Amino acid sequence: VTVPTRGIVARLSGVAARVRGVVFRRAADREMDEEIRFHIEMETEKNMRAGMPGHEAHRKALATFGGVERHRETLREARRVPLLEPFWLDVRFGARFLVRDPALALVAALTIALGVGATTTVFSALNTVLIRPLPLLDSNRLVSIQESRSGAVSTGLEGMLIAYGRVQQYRAATASVFESLSAHRLEASFSLRLADATVAVSGALTAGNYFRTLGVQPALGRSYSADDAAEIVISHELWSTHFARDPGVLGQAVGLDGKTVTVVGVAPAGFVGATFVTNHVWVPVGVRSVSLESWDIRMVPVGSLREGVGRAQAAAAVDAAARSIPAEPNTTVRAARVDALSTVAVVGRAEVTGFFALLLGMALLVLLIAAANIAGVMLSRGFARRREMAVRLAIGAGRSRVVRHLLAESLLIFALAGLLGVGLAYLGTAWLAGIPLPPQLPPVLLDLEPDLRVLAFAAVVTGTTGVVFGLVPALKASRPDLVPALKSATAASTAGEGRTRNFFVGAQVSLAVTLLLTGTLFARSLQQGLRADLGFDADGVVAATIDLGAPLDYERERAREFYRALIERVSALPGVQSAALSQYILLSGSRSGGGASRPDAPETGTTNVSVSSVTPRYFETMGIELVAGRGFTDADADGAVPVVVINQTLADRLWPGESPIGRLVQQPWTSQPAEVIGVASEGRYTFVTEEPTPFVFLSYLQVSRPEMAIHVRAPGAEAATLEAVADAVRQLDPNLAIRTPVWIADLVGTGLFPHRFGAQMVGAFGIVGVILAAIGIYGVLSYHVTRRTRELGVRRALGATGARVVRDVTGRGGFIAAVGCLIGMLAGGVLAHVARGFLFGIRPLDPLTFTAVPILLFVISVFASWVPARRASAVAPSEALRMD
């Protein structure tokens, strides 16, 4: 194993020696001379010691050496590296020019660095979330299984999971492709009772074979191996913070959600399992679920592939198995697939990928604007140096040589920009890491720091941009019209050079328009989202989830009694206006759904609806308006006619133009069709940004669920109420704790997190883009005006007014800006169409945005050209004529 490494090290040291010889050519020559001199001196001294006179000794030494000059030449010749040397000469040449104008070089590098920094920051986040393998795992071998289902299924997080009973069926049916199939489920909070304290820690419920499947050995002790072992593995961090790294932790009994379990292992430092969440305990699934064959515990299956089994083969086996093993009640599995494990392995990979692709595209636009800006500057410089170029060409320098020098200049600027940009990316990722994530998410472990892949990306992007944008001005500048260029350094501008520069300015304006359009659309989405009519009144409502299912397994009647008592206690709290239960917390991202239809008119078809089971007073607590009929009462219980409240959207779908009150609706949750007793106004249910969704409310007393969320309206007393609710729950059952307490109003903000994030990022990019574009226009027109000072002076002398001159110059800028704006609008329209999934409440071609942004950019552009125009008109004709 060591030999090839040594080979590489040796080769590298050899390469380093060669590069040194080329890059520090003079130093190498000096060293060579010194070495030879030393040799001759030593030899001379030796000869003198042998008795030769000084002069003779020296002559003899030279003769033994055998022609100093000849050997020097051989050595120099051998030091040459075929491609490196001319390249290095170009670089040195370019550097000499840049050093002559360091301010320009620095400003240019900083400008491009903005683009590189933006791009690299976004790629760094994308890398962390989508590409980088999870720590300590062999990502080639590990996959997760996902199903797509129809029927009475939950969507959101819960819907992505697969019942553990079914995972076990998979295990048996896919043994040919998986060496081991395990499963895990993240739990935001376990209550861990230690000797001195009780702490809430995040962790994962896992199948017994979890660590074996992942191929990870605990750093200390062992892993549990049975699904129902009363044992846990703790994280290295928890071991450090709460057990002072005492090896005696092994075998200690701790309390976990009211049960006693034994710590049998400490995970390696940095291990988070097959997720991106900071976990502190790994717990066998049996601790939570009593019946492991049942459907009540849902998990993410994670399997390790057998040696030689590819992902495609595993996918085929999993898909076949999915159809042959029993499905959950009321669901059909349409397909199953395997996915690589990455940070976003379970939920919304497609959305996250799209979101980051969009951000990356925006960042690349910033880079393009910056590069076009600098290309314009280099172009102007190129024309200013026409005479120099012409001289060099005239005395016989090959055009390719001249192009190479100019390109080397650009590449040096880009190389400097790359370094600065990576520095900016470090700042950018630090800023990103500081953005608070929505509180509902489990503690997310995101190490955003750029790694080697990110640095390679930055190098490739910067290099490519540098070559493309350096080549154009270099090619242009290396082809001057020799005769006029030699005659005068400031010959009147030709049409050709103007076109290229106008192109770069127009490109910047259009890219800036595209960027700002997208940024504004995001901002408008956010604004719409914040203003959206939620269909309920979120202010002053808090909620918390209580699970009476496994492991406590309340009987149905006992659960109802518990909840009745809880509502009674909570309603009596000071400041509480009303309290009720609901199966789901609105806007929390969780939902279950199924098909609803009219038994009396099957031809109207089945509508997919979302559903939640609620208690009386829920509508009052949430401030949901009933536009027809009534809400639930205590009488809507078992034995009575099944009833539902539907929302306006469903009413319009199933009974367009009619009153649905008293009509029957067929759905999977009650055994017989239920009577519609009320219609709730339209609202948002799962996400702030969803389309109008048909919704069915069921009566809790008819369709009970063990896990319910208590909702309390207590304006002004939210925090105290949540604490009081937690106390009340503990008093009713000491083994119970509330989960995920939330202020409903916060969920609105959480739901808009991607929009806020997108608006901030793209908005920042847009502003940078606009500033760069304005500088670009200003720069190019200033240069243009300076070049034309004499011509303008002539025109003034011939009677053109100052205003006329201003109008001409500004008009030129305005024309370029107008064309740029139009192209930018086209590009922006295409982009908005692509990104429409991330927009909300506005049309992709939002008229306000598509009017305001181009006008703004146009005005800025005209202003940027008006400033130099003013300057030009202020020059006295006599002065202008005297120039040159």
Next chain:
Amino acid sequence: VTEPQNSDVVRGTLDLLILKTLSMNPNHGWGICQRIQELSSGILDVNHGSLYPALQRLEHRGWITSWWGTTENNRRAKYYRLTSEGLSGFKREAASWRRYSGMVDRILEAT
């Protein structure tokens, strides 16, 4: 320029001799020359100048590295030493040289 046949050490052999010398001690160019002459009891008279291209070649191959040091007489000199890659390369080449020269010996001594 013609040189005496007996002192014209062929290029590959010169490399081998340099490696052998350096495998015993790091040394500077002149020192290497002296060692080679000493070890060959003055029979092999290396053309001193041709040593340096050989050293540069070996350095570019990564078999030896160089640094500036001071001699016992406090003179600045460029020193060379073997890299680990150079050491194993030397062993390989030495072995193949022995096989080759052994074979030539056997042929020359055949009766």
